[in-house]
Amino acid sequence: MNIKAYGTPAANAPLKQMNIGRREVTAKDVEIEILYCGVCHSDLHTARNDWGGTIYPAVPGHEIVGKVTRTGGEVVKLKAGDFAAVGCLVDSCRECESCKHDLEQYCLNGFTGTYNGKDKHSGTQTFGGYSEKIVVDEHFILKVPSNLDLAAVAPLLCAGITTWSPLRHWKVGKGSKVAVVGLGGLGHMAIKLAKGLGAEVTLFSRTQDKKKDAVELGANEVIISTDHNQMNSVKGKFDLIIDTVPYVHDVNPYVSALNINGTLVLVGYLGGLEPILNTVPMILGRKAIAGSVIGGIAETQELLDFCGKHNIVSEIEIISIQDINEAYERMLKSEVRYRFVIDMASLKK
Ligand code: NAP
Numbered sequence: 236m237n238i239k240a241y242g243t244p245a246a247n248a249p250l251k252q253m254n255i256g257r258r259e260v261t262a263k264d265v266e267i268e269i270l271y272c273g274v275c276h277s278d279l280h281t282a283r284n285d286w287g288g289t290i291y292p293a294v295p296g297h298e299i300v301g302k303v304t305r306t307g308g309e310v311v312k313l314k315a316g317d318f319a320a321v322g323c324l325v326d327s328c329r330e331c332e333s334c335k336h337d338l339e340q341y342c343l344n345g346f347t348g349t350y351n352g353k354d355k356h357s358g359t360q361t362f363g364g365y366s367e368k369i370v371v372d373e374h375f376i377l378k379v380p381s382n383l384d385l386a387a388v389a390p391l392l393c394a395g396i397t398t399w400s401p402l403r404h405w406k407v408g409k410g411s412k413v414a415v416v417g418l419g420g421l422g423h424m425a426i427k428l429a430k431g432l433g434a435e436v437t438l439f440s441r442t443q444d445k446k447k448d449a450v451e452l453g454a455n456e457v458i459i460s461t462d463h464n465q466m467n468s469v470k471g472k473f474d475l476i477i478d479t480v481p482y483v484h485d486v487n488p489y490v491s492a493l494n495i496n497g498t499l500v501l502v503g504y505l506g507g508l509e510p511i512l513n514t515v516p517m518i519l520g521r522k523a524i525a526g527s528v529i530g531g532i533a534e535t536q537e538l539l540d541f542c543g544k545h546n547i548v549s550e551i552e553i554i555s556i557q558d559i560n561e562a563y564e565r566m567l568k569s570e571v572r573y574r575f576v577i578d579m580a581s582l583k584k
């Protein structure tokens with residue numbers, strides 16, 4: 236089927252309206268009319284080919300919430316009229332050790348990304364949620380808790396699960412000392428979720444005027460990362476630090492802020508570290524540096540259910556699709572408070 240979307244024809248071109256093809260609904264597929272789509276910093280990295288490998292035209296968007304419009308004959312999870320969500324994954328091999336353990340994000344044969352991936356059914360490129368509709372196998376569809384605001388749920392599908400997964404993996408709970416680096420889309424969800432799990436939470440930010448917001452989001456403490464005295468005051472403190480900064484930065488001060496056995500988990504920046512990493516504090520303190528990518532389908536449903544139970548959603552600014560290029564510029568200036576969500580009804584304009 237041919238549908239309307241918003242995407243970019245090249246790394247240096249703005250996003251604009253275009254038509255894209257989607258596969259027809261097969262037996263196990265669910266067709267969703269997209270109501271809201273969150274704007275992730277990864278959308279911008281992909282649109283501008285920051286990581287290399289973007290195929291054009293590219294249609295970003297992997298924080299998708301909508302309404303089921305059609306289902307294939309074998310679908311049991313949802314029916315037409317239900318609200319449903321799609322995150323960063325739309326397929327995986329489902330046979331490897333990772334997939335068998337609900338870790339589709341670490342599929343040994345490579346997962347299929349919601350955008351810039353390869354559709355296994357049609358062999359064509361996958362296009363994301365800045366579009367009218369999406370067709371996805373029911374295994375990769377999430378159910379949305381009925382008590383939450385649909386637009387504010389959208390960012391849970393990437394910003395939420397990307398921070399939830401390390402919080403769960405490193406067993407954060409009551410009394411854990413957690414810190415978050417960077418208060419953007421991922422960072423603000425990390426604070427809310429760590430708080431929801433009972434942790435004591437600290438924010439590291441470069442931005443003085445985000446302090447009040449951080450406290451309202453649930454942070455017990457805010458450390459301005461450019462202030463040496465403040466940085467020294469938290470040496471050896473944290474069990475887990477989640478670093479969401481998208482660009483290269485010095486991680487050594489965060490290693491120093493870890494407790495013995497503590498872990499710094501990088502979820503933002505992809506690439507070589509600069510300045511170089513000093514192993515001395517790691518060796519002398521049995522500290523670890525790790526990475527983590529999004530989360531599996533079962534874990535994403537666990538997150539959505541947890542958010543439903545604890546009434547946790549993202550802090551959002553709703554935009555029209557026509558404002559997307561300006562939104563990217565504002566995101567680059569760290570101006571977003573704290574996630575843009577596109578009202579996809581604007582695509583009909
Ligand atoms: P965002 O909303 O733009 O937030 C990033 C925050 O990092 C900013 O608000 C800012 O916070 C801080 N920051 C920005 N530039 C910085 C710099 N040069 N040096 C130090 N701090 C800086 O981005 P996001 O959507 O949360 O995404 C964050 C990163 O995670 C992106 O690179 C994205 O691609 C990646 N990501 C990874 C996964 C995964 O699975 N691992 C999933 C989704 C996204 P302050 O103003 O507080 O300093």
Ligand code: ZN
Pocket residue numbers: 275276277278297323393394
């Ligand atoms: Zn994302």
